[in-house]
Amino acid sequence: MWGERNSSQQGDILEDGINEEAIIAVVCELRGKEVVFVSSSRVCKDMTSLDVARSELALAVFYLNKAEARDKICRAIQYGSKFLSNGEPGTAQNVDKTTSLARKVFRLFKFINDLHALISPNAPGTPLPLILLAKSKNALLSAFLFLDQIVWLGRTGIYKNKERAELLGRISLFCWMGSSVCSSLVEIGQLGRLSSSMKKLEKELKNTDKYKDERYQSKLQKSNERTLALVKASLDVVVAIGLLQLAPKKITPSVTGAFGFATSLISCYQLLPSHPKAKTA
Numbered sequence: 001m002w003g004e005r006n007s008s009q010q011g012d013i014l015e016d017g018i019n020e021e022a023i024i025a026v027v028c029e030l031r032g033k034e035v036v037f038v039s040s041s042r043v044c045k046d047m048t049s050l051d052v053a054r055s056e057l058a059l060a061v062f063y064l065n066k067a068e069a070r071d072k073i074c075r076a077i078q079y080g081s082k083f084l085s086n087g088e089p090g091t092a093q094n095v096d097k098t099t100s101l102a103r104k105v106f107r108l109f110k111f112i113n114d115l116h117a118l119i120s121p122n123a124p125g126t127p128l129p130l131i132l133l134a135k136s137k138n139a140l141l142s143a144f145l146f147l148d149q150i151v152w153l154g155r156t157g158i159y160k161n162k163e164r165a166e167l168l169g170r171i172s173l174f175c176w177m178g179s180s181v182c183s184s185l186v187e188i189g190q191l192g193r194l195s196s197s198m199k200k201l202e203k204e205l206k207n208t209d210k211y212k213d214e215r216y217q218s219k220l221q222k223s224n225e226r227t228l229a230l231v232k233a234s235l236d237v238v239v240a241i242g243l244l245q246l247a248p249k250k251i252t253p254s255v256t257g258a259f260g261f262a263t264s265l266i267s268c269y270q271l272l273p274s275h276p277k278a279k280t281a
Helices: 007-014 020-032 049-064 067-085 091-106 111-119 128-156 162-204 214-244 253-270
Strands: 036-038 041-043
Touching: 049 067, 067 091, 067 253, 091 128, 111 128, 128 162, 162 214, 214 253
Parallel strands: none
Antiparallel strands: 036 041
């Protein structure tokens, strides 16, 4: 049960608008078996199986309400189908093509996000080479998303010049490949900076358990996140090469599909809500 919350308050959390902090806190409490506070109210341990199911489903609803999450799920379907079809005509290839076209709707006007990041101020203390690489990534990704809209217009028949649409589609893929390369280099640079700062912190904490230090834990978590981002960006470079058919003998449609499916799963994982620290009574 919900302790100090009545049934109407319960509905406010799990049904009306999906309060992210409340849902995540409840799920964390269920998995960690700790008493936490949600919106200044105590959440009890002795929850029924129905409460557990409701909280898990509410978290799933919150996740699926994100357009980005639905796009990445569709991306996994698209590249999974490409892997199965290996470029051969059939049901899998039809799923690949139709899902690819459907995904473009999710990305309409999404280029504004990277355009905003391009003109936003940089984090203090960031080296100039990393700033230039990050801005290049934003510019290339914004160009890819903008040109991708013209490709969508061409494939739907709104834009009549098919040859130009195909050319712009190829240019957009080169932009995406460039942004993935820049992203990989940025992550490598940031991992180097993190590694250096972690070594300095280890010297400070050599007489204590470093894994109990919040600063070290925070840096270690950031390092893991950036390592995963580096893996994803590197694999996306291979996917782009496959889509552009720059090395058709080595990077077949099946290889492209496998790598694309892997990066899609990584993206889905990265979009999962982060769990806040539980607060005991």
